[in-house]
Amino acid sequence: MKSVSVPLGRSYDEYVEMFALTSTELCGRILGCADGPASFNAIHSSNGGRVVSIDPLYDFSAEQIRDRIGETFPEAMHQVRLNESEFVWDRIRSVDELAHVRMQAMNRFLDDYPQGKSDGRYIPRGLPNLPFAEREFDLALCSHYLFLYSAQLSTAYHIRSIRELCRVAAEVRIFPLLELGSVASRHLDAVMANLRGSGHECSVHAVPYEFQRGGNSMLRVN
Numbered sequence: 001m002k003s004v005s006v007p008l009g010r011s012y013d014e015y016v017e018m019f020a021l022t023s024t025e026l027c028g029r030i031l032g033c034a035d036g037p038a039s040f041n042a043i044h045s046s047n048g049g050r051v052v053s054i055d056p057l058y059d060f061s062a063e064q065i066r067d068r069i070g071e072t073f074p075e076a077m078h079q080v081r082l083n084e085s086e087f088v089w090d091r092i093r094s095v096d097e098l099a100h101v102r103m104q105a106m107n108r109f110l111d112d113y114p115q116g117k118s119d120g121r122y123i124p125r126g127l128p129n130l131p132f133a134e135r136e137f138d139l140a141l142c143s144h145y146l147f148l149y150s151a152q153l154s155t156a157y158h159i160r161s162i163r164e165l166c167r168v169a170a171e172v173r174i175f176p177l178l179e180l181g182s183v184a185s186r187h188l189d190a191v192m193a194n195l196r197g198s199g200h201e202c203s204v205h206a207v208p209y210e211f212q213r214g215g216n217s218m219l220r221v222n
Contacts, residue, residue: 006072007057007065009037009106010143012044017209018175019141019218028138031169033127034145037065039105041121042112051121052137058124062113069106073099086182088210127161132168140169147188147219150179155187159194162221166200171222176215177204188219195221 015021015038026049032041035053044051057065080087081095092098116122125131127146142165146158165172179185192202201222210216 006076007036007069007106008073008076008144009039009102009109011038011101011105012040012042014105014209015040015141015143018143018207019173020205020207025139029136031132031137031140031165033140033142033165035143037069037106037109038143039108039112041116042108045112045116045121052123053116053121054123054125054130056124056126058117058122062110065113066110073103086213088213092211128157128164130164130168134167135170137169138171140165140172142172142174144176146174147177147185148179150185150187153187155190155194158187158191162191162195163198166221171220173218173220175207175209175218176212177217177219178212178215182213182215184214192219 010018015032016026026044028050030044030049030051032038032051032053034055035041036055036057038053041051041053060068077095077099080098084095092101113122123131146153146161150158162172162174177185177188195202201220203220204217205220207216207218
């Protein structure tokens with residue numbers, strides 16, 4: 001199972017804060033891009049929300065994903081422990097608590113995944129080409145993929161991907177705007193300049209969430 005990113009699920013509450021989602025926005029049609037084993041889809045759907053998640057990870061079965069998590073999760077937590085100064089330990093107070101929060105979210109995803117995949121809520125696709133009609137969604141959310149993996153993904157890839165998200169959704173939100181190592185993404189300024197040059201509205205907004213130190217802003221594109 002090959003991927004740029006390591007499967008590491010965020011929780012529903014983290015999504016709400018990372019993207020500063022209002023109750024009105026949560027009532028719309030939502031696309032989650034590069035969601036991986038996050039629990040947002042599972043919980044939002046169980047609450048009556050309309051959400052579709054895409055990720056190449058969904059090519060695999062629940063057991064294959066569970067095995068991959070088992071292979072990569074200990075090393076992911078080891079890396080966090082080695083780089084604790086890069087993170088803000090206020091709501092989540094320790095690496096052990098972080099491991100619990102992440103595993104809880106991933107188990108919630110895994111419990112929902114077989115039914116969700118059958119229902120068409122988990123689709124095995126990735127950027128920059130999406131199998132959706134224009135404006136099929138009110139809001140597209142991209143968590144911990146674009147900008148985070150700036151060393152692996154080019155400026156051109158970011159532009160193509162965000163343009164495609166704008167094609168299928170009325171608004172796009174991307175979080176965080178830092179790359180690995182908790183430094184500002186090398187692509188952000190060039191991406192925003194390009195999108196503005198083609199008529200898109202781009203703005204950076206503070207959000208009520210910060211775990212990666214300095215990572216408390218999202219990009220909004222209309």
